[in-house]
Amino acid sequence: MSDWDSRTFRTTMGQFSTGVVIATGMLRGEPAGFAAQSFVSLSLDPPLIALCPGKTSSSWPKLRESGKFCINVLADDQKPVCDIMAKTGIDKFASIAWRAGKTGSPILEGVIAFIDCELEAEHETGDHTIAIGRVVDLAIVQSDKAPLLFFQGRYGSFANLV
Ligand SMILES: Cc1cc2nc3c(=O)[nH]c(=O)nc-3n(C[C@H](O)[C@H](O)[C@H](O)COP(=O)(O)O)c2cc1C
Numbered sequence: 001m002s003d004w005d006s007r008t009f010r011t012t013m014g015q016f017s018t019g020v021v022i023a024t025g026m027l028r029g030e031p032a033g034f035a036a037q038s039f040v041s042l043s044l045d046p047p048l049i050a051l052c053p054g055k056t057s058s059s060w061p062k063l064r065e066s067g068k069f070c071i072n073v074l075a076d077d078q079k080p081v082c083d084i085m086a087k088t089g090i091d092k093f094a095s096i097a098w099r100a101g102k103t104g105s106p107i108l109e110g111v112i113a114f115i116d117c118e119l120e121a122e123h124e125t126g127d128h129t130i131a132i133g134r135v136v137d138l139a140i141v142q143s144d145k146a147p148l149l150f151f152q153g154r155y156g157s158f159a160n161l162v
Contacts, residue, residue, distance in 0.1 A: 011152075014151070014152045014153055015151075015152065017149055017150065017151035018037040018038075018039075018149070018150050018151075019037070019039070019073060019074070019147045019148065019149060019150070020035060020036070020037055020074045020082050020147075020148045020149075020150050020155075021035075021036050021037070021039045021051075021071045021072055021073055021074065022034070022035055022036070022071075022072040022074065022081065022082070022085045022108060022111075023036050023039075023051055023053070023059075023060075023063060023069050023070070023071055023072075024063075024069065024070045024072060024098070024105050024106040024107075024108065025059075025062055025063030025066050025068060025069045025070070025105045025106075026066060026068075026100070026103075026104045026105055026106065027062040027063070027065055027066045030062075031092075031093045031098065031106045032059040032062040032063060032092075033059055033063075033072075033085055033092060033093070033106065034053070034057055034059040034060065034085055034086070034088075035082045035085040035086040036051060036052070036053070037150050038050075038051060038052035038053075038128070039051050039071055042132065046134060047134065047135035048120060048132055048133065048134055048135065049071065049115055049117060049132070049133045049135060050130055050131065050132050050133070051069075051071065051130075051131045051133065052128040052129065052130055052131070053128060053129055053131055054127060054128050055127050055128060055129065056127075057088075058088055058089065059088075060129075060131075063105075063119070064119060064122065064131070066104075066105075067118060067119045068103035068104065068105055068116075068117065068118050068119060069103075069105055069117055069119065069131075069133060070101050070103065070105035070106060070107060070114055070115065070116045070117065071114065071115040071116075071117065071133070072106075072107060072108045072111040072114050073111055073112045073113040073114070073115075073147060074111060074112070074147065074148040075110060075111065075112050075142065075145040075146065075147060075148060076145070076146045076147060076148045076149070076156075076157035076158075077110070077145070077148075078110055078111070078148055079148060079155050081096060081108065081110070082148065082155070084096065093106070096108060096109070097109035097110075101114060101116040101137060102116050102136055102137040103116050103117070103118065103136060103137075107141075110142075111141055111142075112140065112141060112142055112143075112145050112147055113138065113139065113140045113141055114137075114138060114139060114141065115133070115135055115137075115138040116135070116136055116137040116138060117133025117134055117135055117136060118133065118134045118136055119131060119132075119133060119134075120132045120133060120134040146158050
């Protein structure tokens, strides 16, 4: 029996700051997407990234079925986009401008960068899965913008770079 609980797990993990991305996809002409922090660069050769969708996500199964998804890196003025994309069961794209990337997955207006992928593999693990994407296209869209950061359950921006 451990001497820590799920709250300790959450708060300890919350000490690790991340950016925020929106994983998007397109299934049968309908855009889908959700907010995530569990994004990481995995391999340069071949070019791979990883994302961890929760098993309760209603959008990930759509991206999985399409076999493609795009990672959109949010800027620090895009918290409202994050708020919409963290909701479930609503029309998330009604008020968000986007264009289709090479895979057809949405690239959201105003993002810092995008990484457009084909689904390479998926590993079942705990209450999330590890989805590995093979990068087919990527670009920096706006290099002068700062990223949206997530730390201790709150959002922020870089105050200064060291
Ligand atoms: C900052 C932030 C980070 C998140 N990170 C993840 C994540 O890494 N993986 C995940 O599955 N959900 C993550 N979520 C939660 C999803 O965005 C949320 O469950 C959403 O409702 C899923 O929508 P869906 O049902 O359309 O998939 C995060 C939410 C926020 C606000």
